[in-house]
Amino acid sequence: MTPLPRFYNTLTRQVEPFEPMDGRTVRMYTCGPTVHDYAHIGNFRAYVFEDLLRRFLKFHGWGVIQVMNLTDVDDKTIRKSRAAGMSLKEYTQRYTQAFFEDLDQLRIERAEHYPAATEHIPDMIRLIERLIEKGYAYQSPDGSVYFSIARFPTYGRLARLDPASLRPGARVSQDEYEKDNVADFALWKAWDEADGDVAWDSPWGRGRPGWHIECSAMSMKYLGETFDIHTGGQDNIFPHHEDEIAQSEAATGHPFVRFWLHCAHLIVDGRKMSKSLGNFYTLRDLLQRGWTGREVRYVLLTTHYRQHLNFTFDSLDAARAALARLDDFRARLDGVAGTVPPASLPVWAADADGAFHEALADDLNISAAMAALFDVVHEGHRAMDTRSLPAAEAAAVRAMLQNWDRVLGILRPDETEPSPDVVELVRRREEMRAARQWAEADRLRAEILARGWTVQDTPQGPRLRRR
RNA sequence: GGCGCGGUAGCCAAGUGGUAAGGCGGAGGUCUGCAAAACCUCUAUGCAUCGGUUCGAUUCCGAUCCGCGCCUCCA
Incomplete structure (x- = not known):
């Protein structure tokens, strides 16, 4: 009955029907943050996309086991923690906590596992040992271990790159002469002075893991050697995901x-986000400017994940207006439905329900899903205008929207209560209105507005709305 | 240079070989004490440009122009 979801698989560059391997539970791995600073909205675009994916898979009826790694050891975390005079752990814990606070603001559901790299060093070492045993990895004189891409013939398949054409780029560091091939990548990095006291013992001496190996070790530990979905930003396709495939498949x-799913980048005002352009924003920056996490989520969510998302303040304005409309509709629906048990859906709502599910099943076509949502708002208002929406049907529509919000995560309003003085102003305005003292009533309305609330006079009495 | 993505109304953004969803914004009207919200009407003879295939193309093919991403550790 329900349509089988189809997703664009980077591996095949095609939209393919998707079903979990075991038919019931989707196992997915999502590349998480490097906890060296506050995450920016470009990062959160990826996490919101992954949240939509996870919520939709559950909505569709499958179980989900999602793993998101926390990279808490790399060049940046080491350098910044030392600069801050803190231990690596102390430093990364601060930003790990900030990350989870931000996830909550954006209404991003928690994954089942958040493994930290530093807590899985033994798993990584074992994986590297397997690769050495099988002849896919070699130790360099300084005690680093590299993966030999020459031993892995399908290297480059995901990124569609020809290994022979890989040339050293500007970012290749000085110590790379240790490698057999410039495109070989580090599995284990021998300690050097810049690492300070960050080091673990290994069969190859003291050092720390390379970046890619953590994702292979931790994903396979929690999800098995073959799993359903791996996601990330498209900039991770190469080299990160290519390298994950090589080292994982070589070992197992x-x-x-x-299925590999990648989301496109976010740009701001049509340009790549960068600190020098002054268009670089963390979520915290936006919250400080008075935007809500819900509004930011709306913007990040409602552009299809494979489309470049152009983030602007105009788009936040539009999000605020659209959410206000959704809130007004929901409030009106509540007024009609009351506590009556739901009946069956009116035809227009049942149609929208089908369209909503089908849209998301079609490679997460969020635009079409949102169109279905606004069709419901429109048809619902029309029905209520003509008093042709019985309470039981209104209750059914309300239940349907609650169900949709399991996927969208935007319909539930933020709980903001007006302060007592605003409530008092509203009460006095009602008195003035009852006494037909329109000038005074209007003055009070202006005062209420100045305090951030709009008053709507409805048949059920005055209704307050933020801003 | 290699690989890849995109150019649809004022802004954002779906989509289809048969004649352009939706959101925001804007104009007029209904309702309202006045508003707000809602509702009604209107807001792309055209989907970067030029060719081609076709009965018919925004949708397929080719070329051109413009913008963007990745090419060794940025979601």
Whole structure:
């Protein structure tokens, strides 16, 4: 009955029907943050996309086991923690906590596992040992270990890159002469002075893991050697995900991941976000400017994930207006439905329900899903205008929207209560209105507005709305 | 240079080989003490440009122009 979801698989560059391997539970891995600073809205675009994916898979009826890694050891975390005079752990814990606070603001559901790299060093070491045993990795004189891409013939398949054409780029560091091939990548990095006291013992001496190996070790630990979905930003396709495939499949001999889903980048005012352009925003920056996490979520959510998202303050304005409309509709629906038990859906709502599910099943076509949502708002208002929406049907529509919000995560309003003085102003305005003292009533309305609330006079009495 | 993505109304953004969803914004009207919200009407003879295929293309093919991403550790 329900349509099988179809997703665009980077591996095949095609939209393919998706079903979990075991038919019931989707196992997915999502590349998480490097906890060296507050995450920016470009990062959160990816996490909101992954949240939509996870919520939709559940909405569709499957279980989900999602793993998101926390990279808490790398060049940046080491450098910044030392600059701050803090231990690595102390430093990364601060930003890990900030990350989870931001996730809550954006209404991003928690994954089942958030493994930290530093807590899985033994898993990584074992994986590297397997690769050495099988001849896919070699130790360099300084004690680093590299993966030999020459030993892995399908290297470059995901990114569609020809390994032979890979040339050293500007960012290749000085110590790379240790490698057999410039495109070989580090599995284990021998300690050097810049690492300070950050080091673990290994069969190859003291050092720390390379970046890619954590994702292979932790994903396979929690999800098995072959799992359903791996996601990330498209900038991770190469080299990160390419390298994950190489080291994982070389070690296990099995396919690593069935579906690779990548989201496109976010740009701001038509340009790449950068500190020098002054268009670089963290979520905290936007909250400080008075935007809500819900509004930011709306903007990040409602552009299809494979489309470049142009983030602007105009788009936040539009989000605020659209959410206000949704809130007004919901409030009106509540007024009609009351506490009556739901009946069956009116035809227009049942149609929209089907369209909503089908839209998301079509590679997460959020635009079409939102169109279905606004069709419901429109038809619902029309029905209520003509008093042709019985309470039981209104209750059914309300229940349907609550169900949709399991996927969208935007319909539930923020709980903001007016302060007692605003409530008092509203009460006095009602008195003035009852006494037909329009000038005074209007003055009070202006005063209420100045305090951030709009008053709507409805048949059920005055209704307050933020801003 | 290699690989890839995109150019649809004022802004954002779906989509289809048969004649352009939706959101924001704007104009007029209904309702309202006045508003707000809602509702009604209007807001792309055209989907970067030029060719081609076709009965018919925004949708397929080719070329051109413009914008963007990745090419070794940025979601």
